[in-house]
Amino acid sequence: MLLRRCAVSLLSFTLLAPTRADSFENTAVVRTIELGGSLVHVTTTFAAKALEAGSKVYTVALGDVEKQRTSWLEAKVKGQSKPLPVLDRVADSTNGIRLVDITLPQTLGLNATVNIVLETIQTHATYPWPERASQQEDQALKYETDLFVLSPYHTAIQRTKIRSPSPSIHSYTTPKKLEDFTLDTPVTKSGATVTYGPYNGIAASANEEFISKHQQPVVIHYNYEYPVAEVPKLKRSAEISHWGANLNIQDEIHLRNAGPALKGHFSRLEHQTQAFYKRSAAHVIPGITLHLPPGIRNTYYYDLIGNVSTSRLRAVPSVPKNAQTNQYSVLELKPRYPIMGGWNYSFTLGWDAPLADSASWDKTTGKYIVRVPVFTSIPATVVNEAEITIILPEGATNVEFATPFPPVSSSMLTHTTYLDTIGRPAIVLHFKDLTERHALPIFVSYVVPLSAHLKKPMAVAMAFFSVFAFALVTRRIDLRIHKK
Numbered sequence: 001m002l003l004r005r006c007a008v009s010l011l012s013f014t015l016l017a018p019t020r021a022d023s024f025e026n027t028a029v030v031r032t033i034e035l036g037g038s039l040v041h042v043t044t045t046f047a048a049k050a051l052e053a054g055s056k057v058y059t060v061a062l063g064d065v066e067k068q069r070t071s072w073l074e075a076k077v078k079g080q081s082k083p084l085p086v087l088d089r090v091a092d093s094t095n096g097i098r099l100v101d102i103t104l105p106q107t108l109g110l111n112a113t114v115n116i117v118l119e120t121i122q123t124h125a126t127y128p129w130p131e132r133a134s135q136q137e138d139q140a141l142k143y144e145t146d147l148f149v150l151s152p153y154h155t156a157i158q159r160t161k162i163r164s165p166s167p168s169i170h171s172y173t174t175p176k177k178l179e180d181f182t183l184d185t186p187v188t189k190s191g192a193t194v195t196y197g198p199y200n201g202i203a204a205s206a207n208e209e210f211i212s213k214h215q216q217p218v219v220i221h222y223n224y225e226y227p228v229a230e231v232p233k234l235k236r237s238a239e240i241s242h243w244g245a246n247l248n249i250q251d252e253i254h255l256r257n258a259g260p261a262l263k264g265h266f267s268r269l270e271h272q273t274q275a276f277y278k279r280s281a282a283h284v285i286p287g288i289t290l291h292l293p294p295g296i297r298n299t300y301y302y303d304l305i306g307n308v309s310t311s312r313l314r315a316v317p318s319v320p321k322n323a324q325t326n327q328y329s330v331l332e333l334k335p336r337y338p339i340m341g342g343w344n345y346s347f348t349l350g351w352d353a354p355l356a357d358s359a360s361w362d363k364t365t366g367k368y369i370v371r372v373p374v375f376t377s378i379p380a381t382v383v384n385e386a387e388i389t390i391i392l393p394e395g396a397t398n399v400e401f402a403t404p405f406p407p408v409s410s411s412m413l414t415h416t417t418y419l420d421t422i423g424r425p426a427i428v429l430h431f432k433d434l435t436e437r438h439a440l441p442i443f444v445s446y447v448v449p450l451s452a453h454l455k456k457p458m459a460v461a462m463a464f465f466s467v468f469a470f471a472l473v474t475r476r477i478d479l480r481i482h483k484k
Helices: 064-069 208-213 268-276 450-475
Strands: 024-034 039-050 055-063 070-077 086-089 097-108 113-123 126-128 140-146 155-163 169-172 187-190 193-202 217-223 229-241 246-257 288-292 297-303 311-314 329-333 344-354 359-362 367-373 382-391 397-402 409-415 424-434 441-447
Touching (some): 055 113, 064 097, 064 113, 169 187, 297 329, 382 441, 424 441
Parallel strands (some): 024 155, 229 382
Antiparallel strands (some): 039 113, 055 097, 070 113, 086 097, 126 140, 229 246, 288 329, 382 424
Protein backbone atom coordinates (compact mmCIF):
# COMPACT_ATOMS: atom_id res chain seq x y z
CA MET A 1 0.00 0.00 0.00
CA LEU A 2 1.34 3.39 -0.97
CA LEU A 3 1.08 6.44 1.25
CA ARG A 4 1.23 9.80 -0.46
CA ARG A 5 1.44 13.02 1.52
CA CYS A 6 2.09 16.59 0.37
CA ALA A 7 3.52 19.64 2.12
CA VAL A 8 0.84 22.08 3.21
CA SER A 9 2.68 24.92 1.50
CA LEU A 10 1.98 23.47 -1.93
CA LEU A 11 -1.11 23.12 -4.06
CA SER A 12 -3.76 20.47 -3.72
CA PHE A 13 -7.08 20.50 -5.51
CA THR A 14 -10.46 20.77 -3.86
CA LEU A 15 -13.92 22.19 -4.53
CA LEU A 16 -14.93 24.90 -2.06
CA ALA A 17 -17.76 27.37 -1.55
CA PRO A 18 -17.77 30.57 -3.61
CA THR A 19 -15.68 33.49 -2.40
CA ARG A 20 -17.55 36.39 -0.81
CA ALA A 21 -16.27 39.69 -2.21
CA ASP A 22 -17.39 41.56 0.91
CA SER A 23 -15.32 39.51 3.39
CA PHE A 24 -12.03 41.35 2.73
CA GLU A 25 -10.75 44.57 1.22
CA ASN A 26 -7.25 45.11 -0.18
CA THR A 27 -5.87 48.38 1.14
CA ALA A 28 -2.76 47.85 -1.01
CA VAL A 29 -1.40 45.25 -3.43
CA VAL A 30 2.27 45.37 -4.46
CA ARG A 31 3.67 42.89 -6.97
CA THR A 32 7.42 42.60 -7.56
CA ILE A 33 8.67 40.59 -10.56
CA GLU A 34 12.36 39.62 -10.57
CA LEU A 35 13.21 38.84 -14.18
CA GLY A 36 15.63 36.02 -14.96
CA GLY A 37 16.29 33.38 -17.58
CA SER A 38 14.53 30.06 -17.16
CA LEU A 39 12.97 31.19 -13.86
CA VAL A 40 11.07 34.34 -12.93
CA HIS A 41 10.41 35.07 -9.24
CA VAL A 42 7.19 36.91 -8.39
CA THR A 43 6.40 38.25 -4.90
CA THR A 44 2.96 39.77 -4.28
CA THR A 45 2.08 41.43 -0.97
CA PHE A 46 -1.60 41.82 -0.10
CA ALA A 47 -2.42 44.29 2.69
CA ALA A 48 -5.91 43.00 3.54
CA LYS A 49 -8.56 44.26 5.96
CA ALA A 50 -11.34 42.00 7.24
CA LEU A 51 -14.82 43.44 6.60
CA GLU A 52 -16.57 40.93 8.84
CA ALA A 53 -15.73 39.13 12.05
CA GLY A 54 -14.54 35.53 11.90
CA SER A 55 -12.66 35.85 8.60
CA LYS A 56 -9.92 33.22 8.28
CA VAL A 57 -9.70 32.22 4.58
CA TYR A 58 -8.25 34.74 2.14
CA THR A 59 -8.54 34.08 -1.59
CA VAL A 60 -6.08 35.11 -4.29
CA ALA A 61 -6.69 34.85 -8.03
CA LEU A 62 -4.32 33.85 -10.81
CA GLY A 63 -4.91 34.38 -14.48
CA ASP A 64 -4.97 31.27 -16.62
CA VAL A 65 -1.58 31.99 -18.24
CA GLU A 66 0.00 32.82 -14.88
CA LYS A 67 -1.36 29.62 -13.36
CA GLN A 68 0.11 27.52 -16.18
CA ARG A 69 3.51 29.15 -15.69
CA THR A 70 3.52 28.88 -11.91
CA SER A 71 5.57 25.91 -10.77
CA TRP A 72 6.01 26.87 -7.09
CA LEU A 73 3.54 28.71 -4.88
CA GLU A 74 3.94 29.56 -1.21
CA ALA A 75 2.07 31.95 1.08
CA LYS A 76 3.22 33.45 4.37
CA VAL A 77 2.23 36.16 6.77
CA LYS A 78 4.69 39.02 6.37
CA GLY A 79 7.49 38.69 8.92
CA GLN A 80 6.81 34.99 9.61
CA SER A 81 8.72 32.02 8.21
CA LYS A 82 6.05 29.32 8.51
CA PRO A 83 4.14 28.68 5.24
CA LEU A 84 0.36 28.89 5.30
CA PRO A 85 -1.92 26.09 4.04
CA VAL A 86 -3.16 26.76 0.52
CA LEU A 87 -5.89 25.04 -1.48
CA ASP A 88 -6.26 25.44 -5.22
CA ARG A 89 -9.88 25.45 -6.28
CA VAL A 90 -11.27 23.54 -9.24
CA ALA A 91 -12.47 26.63 -11.06
CA ASP A 92 -14.55 27.04 -14.19
CA SER A 93 -12.03 26.83 -17.01
CA THR A 94 -14.11 29.09 -19.25
CA ASN A 95 -13.34 32.26 -17.29
CA GLY A 96 -9.57 31.70 -17.30
CA ILE A 97 -9.23 32.33 -13.53
CA ARG A 98 -7.79 30.12 -10.82
CA LEU A 99 -8.72 30.82 -7.20
CA VAL A 100 -6.36 29.83 -4.39
CA ASP A 101 -7.61 29.85 -0.78
CA ILE A 102 -5.09 30.70 1.94
CA THR A 103 -5.91 29.73 5.52
CA LEU A 104 -4.71 32.36 7.96
CA PRO A 105 -3.04 31.34 11.24
CA GLN A 106 -5.82 32.92 13.29
CA THR A 107 -9.32 34.27 12.84
CA LEU A 108 -9.54 38.00 12.19
CA GLY A 109 -11.95 40.36 13.86
CA LEU A 110 -13.86 43.19 12.21
CA ASN A 111 -11.48 45.72 10.56
CA ALA A 112 -8.42 43.64 11.56
CA THR A 113 -5.56 43.76 9.07
CA VAL A 114 -3.00 41.24 7.85
CA ASN A 115 -0.17 41.34 5.30
CA ILE A 116 -0.02 38.19 3.16
CA VAL A 117 3.05 37.53 1.02
CA LEU A 118 2.48 35.25 -1.96
CA GLU A 119 5.68 33.95 -3.55
CA THR A 120 5.59 32.17 -6.90
CA ILE A 121 8.20 30.91 -9.34
CA GLN A 122 7.31 30.94 -13.02
CA THR A 123 8.93 28.64 -15.58
CA HIS A 124 9.08 29.04 -19.37
CA ALA A 125 7.88 32.63 -18.94
CA THR A 126 10.62 34.28 -21.04
CA TYR A 127 11.81 33.77 -24.59
CA PRO A 128 14.87 35.03 -26.52
CA TRP A 129 14.40 38.01 -28.78
CA PRO A 130 15.88 38.09 -31.35
CA GLU A 131 15.66 34.34 -31.62
CA ARG A 132 19.17 33.99 -33.09
CA ALA A 133 22.46 35.62 -32.10
CA SER A 134 26.08 35.31 -33.18
CA GLN A 135 28.97 34.71 -30.78
CA GLN A 136 29.73 38.44 -30.57
CA GLU A 137 26.16 39.63 -29.96
CA ASP A 138 24.44 40.18 -26.62
CA GLN A 139 21.51 38.15 -25.35
CA ALA A 140 18.09 39.71 -24.91
CA LEU A 141 14.86 38.20 -23.57
CA LYS A 142 11.19 39.15 -23.53
CA TYR A 143 8.74 38.69 -20.69
CA GLU A 144 4.96 39.18 -20.88
CA THR A 145 2.49 39.46 -18.02
CA ASP A 146 -0.91 40.98 -17.19
CA LEU A 147 -1.12 44.59 -16.07
CA PHE A 148 -3.50 44.14 -13.13
CA VAL A 149 -3.22 41.68 -10.24
CA LEU A 150 -6.57 39.91 -10.18
CA SER A 151 -8.43 39.72 -6.88
CA PRO A 152 -12.00 38.83 -5.83
CA TYR A 153 -11.92 41.82 -3.46
CA HIS A 154 -11.94 45.58 -3.95
CA THR A 155 -8.41 47.05 -4.08
CA ALA A 156 -7.72 50.60 -2.93
CA ILE A 157 -4.25 50.92 -4.52
CA GLN A 158 -2.14 48.59 -6.67
CA ARG A 159 1.41 48.72 -8.01
CA THR A 160 3.61 46.37 -10.09
CA LYS A 161 7.41 46.59 -10.13
CA ILE A 162 9.35 44.69 -12.79
CA ARG A 163 13.07 44.46 -12.06
CA SER A 164 15.57 43.56 -14.74
CA PRO A 165 19.01 42.09 -13.92
CA SER A 166 20.59 45.08 -15.69
CA PRO A 167 19.50 48.64 -16.55
CA SER A 168 19.80 47.75 -20.24
CA ILE A 169 16.06 47.60 -21.07
CA HIS A 170 15.28 47.86 -24.76
CA SER A 171 11.54 48.50 -24.52
CA TYR A 172 8.48 48.16 -22.32
CA THR A 173 4.74 48.51 -22.85
CA THR A 174 2.91 51.73 -22.03
CA PRO A 175 -0.67 50.78 -21.07
CA LYS A 176 -3.63 52.76 -22.40
CA LYS A 177 -7.17 53.68 -21.33
CA LEU A 178 -6.45 53.87 -17.60
CA GLU A 179 -8.37 57.07 -16.88
CA ASP A 180 -10.58 55.19 -14.40
CA PHE A 181 -7.58 54.29 -12.23
CA THR A 182 -4.98 57.06 -12.58
CA LEU A 183 -4.46 60.50 -14.06
CA ASP A 184 -0.67 60.34 -13.80
CA THR A 185 1.84 58.57 -16.02
CA PRO A 186 0.77 54.89 -16.09
CA VAL A 187 4.35 53.58 -16.19
CA THR A 188 7.74 54.89 -15.08
CA LYS A 189 11.31 53.61 -15.44
CA SER A 190 14.13 54.13 -12.96
CA GLY A 191 17.38 52.28 -13.59
CA ALA A 192 16.62 48.58 -13.91
CA THR A 193 13.05 48.87 -12.53
CA VAL A 194 9.88 49.50 -14.51
CA THR A 195 6.90 50.46 -12.30
CA TYR A 196 3.27 50.20 -13.37
CA GLY A 197 1.02 52.28 -11.14
CA PRO A 198 -0.04 53.20 -8.61
CA TYR A 199 -3.60 52.51 -9.77
CA ASN A 200 -6.48 53.45 -7.47
CA GLY A 201 -9.99 52.21 -6.84
CA ILE A 202 -9.90 48.84 -8.57
CA ALA A 203 -13.13 46.89 -8.21
CA ALA A 204 -13.25 43.14 -7.71
CA SER A 205 -11.34 41.97 -10.79
CA ALA A 206 -11.55 38.15 -10.70
CA ASN A 207 -14.38 38.12 -13.23
CA GLU A 208 -14.80 38.09 -16.99
CA GLU A 209 -16.29 41.60 -17.13
CA PHE A 210 -13.23 43.28 -15.61
CA ILE A 211 -10.77 41.18 -17.64
CA SER A 212 -12.45 41.93 -20.96
CA LYS A 213 -12.78 45.66 -20.20
CA HIS A 214 -9.57 46.60 -18.38
CA GLN A 215 -6.99 43.79 -18.37
CA GLN A 216 -4.19 44.16 -20.90
CA PRO A 217 -0.76 42.54 -21.48
CA VAL A 218 2.53 44.30 -20.85
CA VAL A 219 5.82 43.19 -22.42
CA ILE A 220 9.34 44.09 -21.34
CA HIS A 221 12.43 43.51 -23.50
CA TYR A 222 15.69 43.37 -21.53
CA ASN A 223 19.31 42.26 -21.72
CA TYR A 224 20.26 39.11 -19.82
CA GLU A 225 23.95 38.53 -19.16
CA TYR A 226 23.78 34.90 -18.00
CA PRO A 227 23.10 31.64 -19.86
CA VAL A 228 19.51 30.42 -20.06
CA ALA A 229 19.78 26.73 -19.20
CA GLU A 230 17.06 24.11 -18.92
CA VAL A 231 16.93 20.34 -18.47
CA PRO A 232 14.35 18.85 -20.85
CA LYS A 233 14.66 15.43 -19.21
CA LEU A 234 16.22 14.07 -16.03
CA LYS A 235 16.36 10.47 -14.87
CA ARG A 236 17.47 9.76 -11.31
CA SER A 237 18.09 6.27 -9.95
CA ALA A 238 18.59 5.86 -6.19
CA GLU A 239 19.60 2.35 -5.11
CA ILE A 240 19.50 1.43 -1.42
CA SER A 241 21.85 -1.35 -0.32
CA HIS A 242 21.80 -2.66 3.24
CA TRP A 243 24.61 -5.15 2.73
CA GLY A 244 26.91 -2.44 1.40
CA ALA A 245 25.47 0.22 3.77
CA ASN A 246 25.40 2.43 0.70
CA LEU A 247 23.08 4.78 -1.17
CA ASN A 248 23.98 5.11 -4.83
CA ILE A 249 22.62 8.07 -6.80
CA GLN A 250 22.89 8.22 -10.58
CA ASP A 251 21.51 11.03 -12.74
CA GLU A 252 21.07 10.98 -16.50
CA ILE A 253 20.88 14.67 -17.41
CA HIS A 254 19.93 16.15 -20.78
CA LEU A 255 21.01 19.80 -20.66
CA ARG A 256 19.92 22.40 -23.20
CA ASN A 257 20.87 26.02 -23.78
CA ALA A 258 17.48 27.75 -24.16
CA GLY A 259 18.98 31.10 -25.15
CA PRO A 260 19.02 32.51 -28.68
CA ALA A 261 20.12 29.94 -31.24
CA LEU A 262 23.62 30.35 -32.65
CA LYS A 263 23.59 32.40 -35.84
CA GLY A 264 26.17 31.28 -38.35
CA HIS A 265 28.99 28.81 -37.75
CA PHE A 266 30.74 28.24 -34.45
CA SER A 267 34.22 29.78 -34.30
CA ARG A 268 36.65 28.09 -31.92
CA LEU A 269 39.08 31.00 -32.40
CA GLU A 270 36.45 33.55 -31.37
CA HIS A 271 35.49 31.45 -28.35
CA GLN A 272 39.10 31.07 -27.20
CA THR A 273 39.68 34.79 -27.66
CA GLN A 274 36.64 35.65 -25.54
CA ALA A 275 37.73 33.18 -22.85
CA PHE A 276 41.28 34.63 -22.82
CA TYR A 277 40.00 38.17 -22.33
CA LYS A 278 37.28 36.92 -19.93
CA ARG A 279 34.43 38.36 -21.94
CA SER A 280 32.56 35.23 -22.99
CA ALA A 281 29.19 35.68 -24.64
CA ALA A 282 26.22 35.63 -22.26
CA HIS A 283 24.48 32.86 -24.20
CA VAL A 284 27.31 30.30 -23.82
CA ILE A 285 27.40 27.65 -21.08
CA PRO A 286 31.11 26.92 -20.44
CA GLY A 287 30.59 24.76 -17.33
CA ILE A 288 28.30 23.80 -14.45
CA THR A 289 28.74 24.01 -10.68
CA LEU A 290 26.67 21.61 -8.54
CA HIS A 291 26.15 21.33 -4.78
CA LEU A 292 26.18 17.66 -3.79
CA PRO A 293 25.55 16.11 -0.36
CA PRO A 294 28.42 15.87 2.17
CA GLY A 295 30.19 12.56 2.69
CA ILE A 296 29.95 11.37 -0.91
CA ARG A 297 32.59 9.16 -2.52
CA ASN A 298 33.30 7.36 -5.81
CA THR A 299 31.94 10.26 -7.86
CA TYR A 300 31.85 9.64 -11.60
CA TYR A 301 30.93 11.77 -14.61
CA TYR A 302 30.76 10.60 -18.22
CA ASP A 303 28.90 11.40 -21.42
CA LEU A 304 28.06 9.49 -24.60
CA ILE A 305 31.70 9.34 -25.66
CA GLY A 306 33.16 8.17 -22.37
CA ASN A 307 34.64 9.41 -19.13
CA VAL A 308 35.15 13.17 -18.80
CA SER A 309 38.17 14.16 -16.72
CA THR A 310 37.63 17.94 -16.82
CA SER A 311 35.90 18.08 -13.45
CA ARG A 312 36.80 19.05 -9.92
CA LEU A 313 35.24 17.80 -6.68
CA ARG A 314 35.66 19.41 -3.28
CA ALA A 315 34.02 16.92 -0.93
CA VAL A 316 33.26 17.55 2.72
CA PRO A 317 32.86 14.83 5.38
CA SER A 318 29.49 13.55 6.56
CA VAL A 319 27.53 15.60 9.07
CA PRO A 320 25.04 14.36 11.72
CA LYS A 321 21.44 14.00 10.51
CA ASN A 322 19.99 16.60 12.87
CA ALA A 323 22.84 19.10 12.55
CA GLN A 324 21.84 22.56 11.31
CA THR A 325 24.52 23.13 8.72
CA ASN A 326 24.80 24.31 5.16
CA GLN A 327 27.87 22.26 4.29
CA TYR A 328 27.88 20.58 0.90
CA SER A 329 30.30 19.10 -1.60
CA VAL A 330 31.06 21.27 -4.65
CA LEU A 331 31.43 19.64 -8.05
CA GLU A 332 32.59 21.69 -11.04
CA LEU A 333 31.89 20.13 -14.42
CA LYS A 334 33.19 21.28 -17.78
CA PRO A 335 31.60 19.70 -20.87
CA ARG A 336 33.66 18.59 -23.85
CA TYR A 337 32.53 21.67 -25.79
CA PRO A 338 30.95 25.04 -24.95
CA ILE A 339 27.16 24.73 -25.10
CA MET A 340 25.96 27.42 -27.50
CA GLY A 341 22.39 28.64 -27.88
CA GLY A 342 20.08 25.84 -28.99
CA TRP A 343 22.72 23.16 -28.35
CA ASN A 344 22.26 20.07 -26.18
CA TYR A 345 24.60 18.09 -23.95
CA SER A 346 23.76 14.75 -22.32
CA PHE A 347 25.82 13.28 -19.50
CA THR A 348 25.63 10.91 -16.54
CA LEU A 349 26.59 11.85 -13.00
CA GLY A 350 26.70 9.51 -10.03
CA TRP A 351 28.13 9.01 -6.56
CA ASP A 352 27.97 6.80 -3.47
CA ALA A 353 27.03 7.99 0.01
CA PRO A 354 26.94 6.22 3.39
CA LEU A 355 23.45 4.89 4.00
CA ALA A 356 23.66 6.00 7.63
CA ASP A 357 23.66 9.64 6.49
CA SER A 358 20.13 9.38 5.13
CA ALA A 359 18.56 6.30 6.80
CA SER A 360 17.15 5.58 10.24
CA TRP A 361 15.28 2.71 11.91
CA ASP A 362 12.05 3.06 13.87
CA LYS A 363 12.05 0.61 16.77
CA THR A 364 8.31 0.87 17.39
CA THR A 365 7.27 -0.11 13.86
CA GLY A 366 10.38 -2.02 12.79
CA LYS A 367 10.60 0.12 9.64
CA TYR A 368 13.55 1.65 7.89
CA ILE A 369 13.09 5.28 6.84
CA VAL A 370 15.33 6.61 4.06
CA ARG A 371 15.54 10.19 2.81
CA VAL A 372 16.16 10.52 -0.94
CA PRO A 373 16.40 13.97 -2.57
CA VAL A 374 14.13 14.55 -5.55
CA PHE A 375 17.01 15.90 -7.65
CA THR A 376 20.19 17.93 -7.52
CA SER A 377 19.35 21.42 -8.64
CA ILE A 378 21.37 23.30 -11.23
CA PRO A 379 21.29 27.03 -10.33
CA ALA A 380 18.70 29.09 -12.25
CA THR A 381 17.62 26.04 -14.27
CA VAL A 382 14.23 24.40 -14.74
CA VAL A 383 13.78 20.64 -15.12
CA ASN A 384 10.95 20.07 -17.59
CA GLU A 385 10.44 16.36 -16.91
CA ALA A 386 11.94 14.24 -14.15
CA GLU A 387 11.71 10.50 -13.56
CA ILE A 388 12.81 9.39 -10.08
CA THR A 389 13.34 5.67 -9.44
CA ILE A 390 14.01 4.51 -5.87
CA ILE A 391 15.23 0.89 -5.74
CA LEU A 392 14.69 -0.76 -2.36
CA PRO A 393 16.48 -3.82 -0.92
CA GLU A 394 15.30 -7.20 -2.10
CA GLY A 395 12.47 -8.56 0.00
CA ALA A 396 11.30 -5.15 1.28
CA THR A 397 7.61 -5.10 2.22
CA ASN A 398 5.06 -2.59 3.56
CA VAL A 399 6.52 0.07 1.29
CA GLU A 400 5.25 3.62 1.85
CA PHE A 401 6.52 6.96 0.59
CA ALA A 402 5.81 10.63 1.20
CA THR A 403 6.59 13.28 -1.41
CA PRO A 404 7.05 16.98 -0.58
CA PHE A 405 4.73 17.91 -3.46
CA PRO A 406 2.33 15.88 -5.64
CA PRO A 407 3.91 13.87 -8.47
CA VAL A 408 2.38 13.75 -11.91
CA SER A 409 2.24 9.96 -11.63
CA SER A 410 3.61 7.17 -9.47
CA SER A 411 3.96 3.42 -9.86
CA MET A 412 5.66 0.33 -8.42
CA LEU A 413 7.73 -2.15 -10.38
CA THR A 414 10.27 -4.91 -9.82
CA HIS A 415 13.93 -4.19 -10.55
CA THR A 416 16.16 -7.21 -11.14
CA THR A 417 19.94 -7.17 -11.17
CA TYR A 418 22.78 -9.66 -10.59
CA LEU A 419 22.51 -12.08 -7.64
CA ASP A 420 18.83 -11.23 -7.16
CA THR A 421 16.29 -14.01 -6.68
CA ILE A 422 12.83 -12.42 -6.82
CA GLY A 423 13.91 -8.87 -7.69
CA ARG A 424 13.77 -5.61 -5.77
CA PRO A 425 10.71 -3.38 -5.36
CA ALA A 426 11.15 0.04 -6.96
CA ILE A 427 9.15 3.25 -6.75
CA VAL A 428 8.89 5.31 -9.95
CA LEU A 429 7.78 8.96 -9.67
CA HIS A 430 7.28 11.51 -12.45
CA PHE A 431 7.44 15.29 -11.94
CA LYS A 432 7.25 18.35 -14.19
CA ASP A 433 8.72 21.86 -14.11
CA LEU A 434 11.04 21.50 -11.12
CA THR A 435 12.96 24.49 -9.75
CA GLU A 436 15.54 25.00 -7.02
CA ARG A 437 12.74 25.14 -4.45
CA HIS A 438 11.69 21.60 -5.38
CA ALA A 439 15.04 20.06 -4.35
CA LEU A 440 13.41 18.49 -1.27
CA PRO A 441 13.63 14.94 0.13
CA ILE A 442 11.31 12.03 -0.52
CA PHE A 443 10.81 9.82 2.56
CA VAL A 444 10.51 6.09 1.94
CA SER A 445 9.67 3.58 4.69
CA TYR A 446 9.75 -0.21 4.43
CA VAL A 447 10.30 -3.43 6.37
CA VAL A 448 13.02 -5.95 5.56
CA PRO A 449 12.44 -9.29 7.37
CA LEU A 450 15.35 -11.45 8.50
CA SER A 451 14.68 -13.99 5.74
CA ALA A 452 15.13 -11.24 3.16
CA HIS A 453 18.48 -10.27 4.69
CA LEU A 454 19.65 -13.86 4.24
CA LYS A 455 18.66 -14.10 0.57
CA LYS A 456 21.74 -12.28 -0.65
CA PRO A 457 24.35 -14.50 1.11
CA MET A 458 22.37 -17.57 0.10
CA ALA A 459 22.35 -16.40 -3.50
CA VAL A 460 26.11 -15.76 -3.35
CA ALA A 461 26.69 -19.18 -1.77
CA MET A 462 24.57 -20.89 -4.42
CA ALA A 463 26.45 -19.05 -7.17
CA PHE A 464 29.83 -20.17 -5.80
CA PHE A 465 28.52 -23.70 -5.28
CA SER A 466 27.21 -23.82 -8.84
CA VAL A 467 30.55 -22.67 -10.25
CA PHE A 468 32.41 -25.19 -8.04
CA ALA A 469 30.06 -28.02 -9.05
CA PHE A 470 30.37 -27.11 -12.72
CA ALA A 471 34.17 -27.10 -12.48
CA LEU A 472 34.10 -30.40 -10.62
CA VAL A 473 31.97 -32.05 -13.30
CA THR A 474 33.92 -30.65 -16.24
CA ARG A 475 37.20 -31.93 -14.81
CA ARG A 476 35.83 -35.48 -14.98
CA ILE A 477 34.62 -35.29 -18.55
CA ASP A 478 37.05 -36.73 -21.06
CA LEU A 479 36.69 -35.00 -24.42
CA ARG A 480 39.72 -36.61 -26.07
CA ILE A 481 39.13 -38.53 -29.30
CA HIS A 482 41.95 -41.01 -28.80
CA LYS A 483 42.49 -42.34 -25.34
CA LYS A 484 45.86 -43.69 -24.18
